[in-house]
Amino acid sequence: AKTLEDILKEKGVITEADYKEVTKSKPFTYKPGSGFTLTSPDERFLLSIGGRLQARYSFTDLEDNSASSDSSKWEAKRIKLWLKGYAYTKDLSYLFQVDFANSGSSKMLEHAYLNYRLLDEIQLLAGQTKVPFGRQWLNSSGAQQFVDRSTASDMFRPGYDTGVKLHGDLFKGAATYEFGVYGGAGQSTVRSSNDNAIAARLTVNPFGPLSYSEGDLDRSAKPLLSLGGNYYRNTLNKTAATTLETNAITLAGSTGWLGKGLGTFATSEKIDVDTFGLDAAFKWLGASAQAEYLLGQADGQSSGKTLRAHGFYAQAGYCIVPKTVEVAFRYSYVDPNRDASGDLQTDTQGAISWYINKHNLKLQGDVTDSHKQNGGKASTDDMQYRLQAQIIF
Amino acid sequence: AKTLEDILKEKGVITEADYKEVTKSKPFTYKPGSGFTLTSPDERFLLSIGGRLQARYSFTDLEDNSASSDSSKWEAKRIKLWLKGYAYTKDLSYLFQVDFANSGSSKMLEHAYLNYRLLDEIQLLAGQTKVPFGRQWLNSSGAQQFVDRSTASDMFRPGYDTGVKLHGDLFKGAATYEFGVYGGAGQSTVRSSNDNAIAARLTVNPFGPLSYSEGDLDRSAKPLLSLGGNYYRNTLNKTAATTLETNAITLAGSTGWLGKGLGTFATSEKIDVDTFGLDAAFKWLGASAQAEYLLGQADGQSSGKTLRAHGFYAQAGYCIVPKTVEVAFRYSYVDPNRDASGDLQTDTQGAISWYINKHNLKLQGDVTDSHKQNGGKASTDDMQYRLQAQIIF
Amino acid sequence: AKTLEDILKEKGVITEADYKEVTKSKPFTYKPGSGFTLTSPDERFLLSIGGRLQARYSFTDLEDNSASSDSSKWEAKRIKLWLKGYAYTKDLSYLFQVDFANSGSSKMLEHAYLNYRLLDEIQLLAGQTKVPFGRQWLNSSGAQQFVDRSTASDMFRPGYDTGVKLHGDLFKGAATYEFGVYGGAGQSTVRSSNDNAIAARLTVNPFGPLSYSEGDLDRSAKPLLSLGGNYYRNTLNKTAATTLETNAITLAGSTGWLGKGLGTFATSEKIDVDTFGLDAAFKWLGASAQAEYLLGQADGQSSGKTLRAHGFYAQAGYCIVPKTVEVAFRYSYVDPNRDASGDLQTDTQGAISWYINKHNLKLQGDVTDSHKQNGGKASTDDMQYRLQAQIIF
Structure with missing residues (x-):
């Protein structure tokens, strides 16, 4: 009109x-992907309100000799709401984001930060946000080629934490850096000791900026490449036989490599955790590829014991209908304890995505064969079939 | 201006x-009942933000021989916030709704779904919402003739669940149908087995659409009638002496008919649950009437034991000042275990409502005599007096 | 533009x-401090959406003989979101406020009320809000001269509760009164007995209204003075050796004077709690001063035992750069049990604040020496250093 x-x-x-x-x-x-945006008459204040919903069905067909039973799950998997914008000046931005799928848990709160941009090259962020470690972790769960992230990414990421981060874009986005100091107790959790965590990440993008968003949905006319490296260090106190002082650091929780290998360490000792990662992403003419290698080592300060883990994933996709229909393939490998045998998990996955409005409105299905070693016993191959609709409004 | x-x-x-x-x-x-509404210039996106508050006082005067004490309660009973609208096309709508009165509980999340309308007659909804079983349950708690729902409705409803629902309006609203498949573990809870639930509901509205909203606040010039029937089936595993695999299915929780009768079944057996309901609503010239009969049966797969329950309520109201002041009366009857004696609960209730702006702004008071049988002991008559202010902004 | x-x-x-x-x-x-505001064309509806973030770093250096360790904490301390406005008439206002820093806890919900103004002098509020007891408690945590409230205020405040309050501004704000009846079980908690709480507060402002906001950031040309007095009464059942029926009344929780002295009383007895407070605030030409004296007494109904506590704080600030940079000093004294020795806590604090946009955007740092008596053992002096950025958007 x-x-x-x-x-x-x-x-x-x-x-x-x-x-x-x-x-x-x-x-x-209104801007798809951000939501409805209000700007004050003097243009010094801006607020966007938006949300994201993932409605998912998963059927898991376990190997016959499994102790558990097959499952048929319906989930409103992610129900995010955000308020973001800037206030007082365009250089002072903020983001509040909650995931109502975690209602009843302190994990409901994801992002709560303010960011001051002195220059594009020098910015300071304070509050809670993602710890800058891991390309796929930093890639929004709403901009994936598969229904969800790889097991390798899930096992090695620190998750969200609160702290302060110096970061910036160098040479017009040809490189980016992030260096942060965090409480180290993880998402929505406050540290009670003075063992804080640090994280650093560097990316180089020789052909120009490449944003964290999987798939080449814009059909880049020229090849785009991003190379990244990151490091994360923390010290965590093992307070009881099977628990750390916090379970809110993902890699130290029940599904993380450190959480799985806690038995290595003595109770009441402090554990130094060092993790490293190298990653790359590439996009060109509808084709995309991404890979990440992740390495973790934990050292008990008193016992002198060491736990070592590593893993990687590699994935590639191609838009068989430009910007609209994509097929993708992924392989993920995790060895949560390199000094133990029979504990590997490898996942082989295929996905097909129908991007009705890029990642803002899409339908995705994927199939996963999770091959798990079980110590001395026979390995199992569990099959999982997932279908997901996503809308960003 | x-x-x-x-x-x-x-x-x-x-x-x-x-x-x-x-x-x-x-x-x-701005639209009363929905809240402030933003529409994008191209009219492809719409977002309404609104909320509802119920501030309630309840005084409960227990029968003298009761073990508990009288109570005087002040509650911010419901503190709902919603974001709803459509995105990309008017046919793709969504609803996010939380109840901050349940802050700290996974029950805070109520609705989180997207709905695609192919035709009015054929629509597909995915995500979490109300399971379509029970007229009074489907009627918003913000559009009641009494301060809250009847005991019969509370005891037999499944509650919220996540899944997918095919539904539509037939013959311009002269009939409606809903058929859904749900996880079966209830509100904000994910199933770990493959025993999903199904629900189906059909209504016939011979004189035209009759929306779920109690009281004839529009003073219908012509009589309106709605007849409904519904069915819900689930299978739940009894994991311990007094608990099921989930307590988030209302009828299977501590105040539901199945939850109260769990002792019937063996531990570790699966229980097949079948519930049926018939209901009717009528409105004309400020008068309204509504009734519902509800029936439940649960069968232990291993023990062969059966638990049978039934109940009903009937209520009628009349606007003594047209569209503004209404008096209403209700009788509710529940027999949570038809094979046991001394477990009936009957409620006799009277209410008066002042609708300042229909259900959007109203003051309501009601009085309830809850007559409860107590096995072999003397029955008790507990009196409850409630006063409530509601605003939808 | x-x-x-x-x-x-x-x-x-x-x-x-x-x-x-x-x-x-x-x-x-857009109005700084309130957020983005939508008004309906007929001006009968108004909605403001805004939020507040406090990003804080605290280093606590404990006295060497302490059993605990020093701590280095990063916190997204307060992450508030509000929806407020009026509906149907300007006289019917409402406020919803949550603090996402308390995600996963029922304390996430703070304000949820509607307020009807018959006259400025006669207003009725229903729902959950702050109990009107204590000047510093009623002063928003976002409008403080220090990084946070004094220990005296924290120990004697009831906190949030649900109920109904009659209140108003008399003589154009030269005096204000508040009288409320509350459930008495505290924030987001419903009473199961009929022992409700009451609170009353009166202020006199001889030179005109003085709002609850610390510091003289408007550089008042004429002196402003406010004198206040308040009373709060509740009855709480001690249900076990160390717990009351509720832990959501702040003064009765683990950090409150009553919570600390629960051992005085017999288990299963009801405790009558009476608290009193007197306070004053003054502002002139960039200088501000504020003080409060607080007194609590608890009487066991069966045991006849009495617990008596008192405390106070006094603070003063001056804007060394008008409206922009302020230094402040505070002394807080608490005796949680006047009949026991060796339990005093005195805090000496200094603060410096840079008000970039008054309380809406500011950086604050403070230093606290907490001197704590430890029964017979040596007293300890713990030092705390805090730095905080606040934005209201």
């Missing part, structure tokens, strides 16, 4: 210049 | 047709 | 009067 401005311009009541002036800044706009 | 469009039309700067064109779609409106 | 209204006025298409008419009520505005 025509706006009042359109009609007044047509009638010659206002000039072309007037039109440009008054329509330059709209108090109110 | 006059708008710029009004003034320009008066001055003849824009024509009547121009006026209609530019005011046809407002980027920003 | 110019608006369409500006241009049409300049061109003479609309008159000065027209301009005033159409710009009188904006559907959409």
Whole structure:
């Protein structure tokens, strides 16, 4: 429909210049992926309200000799709501994000930070956000080629934490850096000791910026490449036989490599954790590829014991209908304890995605064969079939 | 106040047709009951933000021989916030709704779904929402003739669950159908087995659509009638002496008929649950009536034991001041175990409501005599007095 | 940027009067401290959406002989989101406020009330909000001269509760009164007995209204003074050796004076709690001072035992750069059990604040020496250093 401005311009009541002036800044706009956006008349304040829903069905067909039973799950997997924008100046931005799928848990709160940009190259962020370690972890769960992240990424990521981060884009995005100091107790959890954590990440993007978003949905005319490396260090106190002082650091929780190998260490000793990662992503003409190698080592300060883990994943996709239908394949390998045998998990996955409006509105299905070693016993191959609809409004 | 469009039309700067064109779609409106609504310029995106508050006082005067004490309760009973609208097309709608009165519990999340309308007659919903079983359960707690629902409705409803539902309006609303498959573990709870639940509901509205909203606040000039029937089936594993695999299916929780009768079954057996309901609602000239009969049966797969329950309620109201002041009366009867004696609960209730702006702004008071049988002991009559203010903003 | 209204006025298409008419009520505005505000065309509905973030770092250096260890904490301390406004009439206002820093806890919900203003002098509020007891408690945690409230205020405040409050401004704000009846079980907690709580507060402001906001950031040309007095009474059942029926009344929780002295009373007895407070605040030419004396007494109904506590704080600040940079000093004293020796806590604090946009955007740092008596053992002096950034958007 025509706006009042359109009609007044047509009638010659206002000039072309007037039109440009008054329509330059709209108090109110909608942008797919961000949501409805309000801007104050003086343009010093902006607020976007948006959300994301993932409705998922998963059928898991366990190997026959498994002790557990098959499962048929319906989930409202992610129910995110965000308020983001800037205030007082465009250089002071903020993000609040909760995931109502975690209602009843402190994990409901994801992002709560403010960021000050002195220059594009020098920015300071304070509050809770993702710890900058791991390309796939930093890639939104709403912009994946598969229904969800790889097992390798899930096992090695620190998760969310609160702290302060110095970061910036160098050479117009040809490189980025992030260096942060965090409480080290993880998402929505406060440290009671002075053992804080640090994380650092560097990316190089020789052909220009490549954002964290899987799949080449824009069909890049020129090849895009991003290379990354990151490091994360923390010290965690093992307070009881099977628990650490916090279970909110993902890699130290029940599904993380450190959490699985806690038996290595003595109770009441402090454990130094060092993790490293190298990663790359590539996009060109609808094809995309991404891989990551992750390495973890934990050293007991008193016992002198060491736990070592590593893993990787590699995935590739191609849009068989440009910008719209993509097929993808992934292989993920994890060895949570390199000094133990019979504990490998390898996943082989295939996915097909229908991007109705890129990642904003899409249907995805994937199939996974999870091959798990079981110590001395026979390995199992569990099959999982997933279907997911996602909307960002 | 006059708008710029009004003034320009008066001055003849824009024509009547121009006026209609530019005011046809407002980027920003308010609608009582839905809240503030933002519409994108291209009309493909719409977001309504609104909320509902119930502030309630309840005094419960227990029969003198009761072991518990009287209570005087102040509650912010329901503190709902919703974001709803459509995105990409008017046919793709969504609803996020949380109840902050359940902060700290996974029950905070109520609705989180997206719905695609192929035709009015054929729609597909995916995500978490109310299981379509029970007229009073499907009627919003914000559109009741009493301060809250009947005991019969509370005891037999499944509650919220996640799944997928095929539904539609047939013959311009003269009939509606809903058929859904759900995880079966209930609100914000994921199933770990493959025993899913199904629900089906059909309504017939011979004189035209009759929405789920109690009381005839619109003073219908012609009589309106709705007849409904529904069925719900689930299979639940009894994992311990007094607990099921989930307590998030209302009828299987501590206040539901199945939850109360769990002792019937063996531990570790699976229980097949079948529930049926028939209901009717009528409105005419300020008078309204509604009734529902509910039936439940649970069968232990190993023990062969059976638990049978039934109940009903009937209520009627009349607006003694048209559209504004209503009196209502209700009788509710529940027999949670038809094979046991001394377990009936009957409630006799009277209510008076002052609808300042229909259900959007109202004051309600009700009195309940809860007559409870207590096995071999003397029955008790507990009196409850409630007063509630509700605002939808 | 110019608006369409500006241009049409300049061109003479609309008159000065027209301009005033159409710009009188904006559907959409931004006000620092409140957030983005939407107003319905008929001006009967208004909704403001805003939030507040505090990102804090605290280093606590414990006295060497302490059993605990020093701590280095990063916190997203307060992550508030509010929806507030009025509906149906300007006299019917509401406030929903949650603090996502308490995600996973029922304490996430703070305010949920509606308020009806018959006159400025006679208003009725129903729902959950702050119990009107204690000047510093009633002062938003976002409008403090220090990084957070004094220990005296923390130990004697009841906290949030649900109920109904009669209140008003008398003589154009020269006095205010509040009288409320509350459930008495505290924040987001429902009473199961009929022992409700009451609270009353009166302030006198001889030179005109003085709002609850610390520091004289407006550099008052004339002196402003506020004197206050308040009373709070509750009855709480001690249900076990170390617990009350509720732990959501702050003064009765683990850090409150009553919570610390529960050993005084017999298990299963009801405890009558009476608290009193007197307070004053003063502002002039950038200088501000505030003090509060708080007194608590608890009487066991069966044992006849009595627990008596008192405390106070006094603080003063001065803007060394008018409206922008302030230094402040505070002394807080608490004796949680006047009949026991060796339990005093005194805090000496200094703060410096940089108010970039008053309390809406500020950086604050403070240093605290907490001197604690430890029964017969040596006293300890713990030092705490805090730095905090706050943004209200």
